Amino acid sequence: MKPVLKKILLGVVGVLGVSSLGAGGWVLMQVRAFDESMSKTYDTPAPKIAASKDAAVVARGKHLVEGPAACSSKDCHGKDLAGGNTVVMGPLGQFTGPNITGGGLGAVYSDAELARLIRFGIKKDGRSARFMPSTEVNWLPDDELAAVISYVRSVPNSDKANGPLEFKTLAKVLDRKGMLVIDVARKVATGPVELAGKPEPTAAYGRFLAKGCIGCHGENLSGGPIPGAPPSMPVPLNLTPHDTGLKGWTYDDFDKLVTTGARKNGKKLDPFMPIENTSQMDEIEKKALYAYLMSIEPRAFGGR
Ligand code: HEC
Known part of the structure; x- marks a missing residue:
């Protein structure tokens, strides 16, 4: 996440957070609803998508990862995809995009599971990913998603450890109020997932x-x-x-x-x-x- 985004979040906290936190019982209800939703298991099937070693497909994936999909931003998964900077978000918690190379989470996920994560925000175990911006990239059609995954599979393995990922009460409340998307699969499930056609200048x-x-x-x-x-x-x-x-x-x-x-x-x-x-x-x-x-x-x- 960009440092500026962090400022936005802190601003949101200032405007809404304090009054929300005043109402203790209500807050507890929100936190309970958040925790329940996060422990929910989704049975959405994984898209039938497989990585390719074709150089043109890998190159297309690199373009998407570094351009429109922005996976490799320094505050997300990092240029080498081995994990981003830890972004400390004050009372909201702290966040680090994980290592998704073959030396990290990339080794745990199959291609299809990775595709499901990107498109629906659903982790390998069927539960919601936290804070992964699936809603901004879940329009990538199957061939483009396959290209993204092909590029992810092509980067060198790194054994860099994952940094902290922690969301506090206030972050959970803002998620329930629709101000911040942490419970990604819940957000994706609120609307149809609409895929783009072939890239064209239209x-x-x-x-x-x-x-x-x-x-x-x-x-x-x-x-x-x-x-x-x-x-x-x-x-x-x-x-x-x-x-x-x-x-x-x-x-x-x-x-x-x-x-x-x-x-x-x-x-x-x-x-x-x-x-x-x-x-x-x-x-x-x-x-x-x-x-x-x-x-x-x-x-x-x-x-x-
Ligand atoms: C992280 C927040 C953020 C995102 C995401 C973002 N913008 Fe912006 N954009 C801004 C801000 C802030 C300004 C004004 C900057 C200034 O006044 O110096 C701006 C200015 C612009 C301007 C200049 C408008 C003018 O009148 O000069 C254009 C064009 C623009 N953005 C296009 C885009 C497009 C297209 C996208 C998506 C691909 C995008 N922006 C995504 C924050 C963002």
């Missing part, structure tokens, strides 16, 4: 890629302060084709921004906007995102 494909933008820019992509975020936090801008958003932007303006972080007027964006990932996107992905953003309903800035 709005239809861009809609899936945009799932990775919604967390910051809002469900309607019109930006505005992230609920609960402290005032010091950079405010995500309006990505809809409105006067207060991207109306009048050409593809070249958009391309320059997501590739270099420089706005039309030359001003550099705050590093909160994850240029690290968007700059890895290929032309099909950038064109698809642009087409999608230009196709959505124009909304005034701040409609989240």
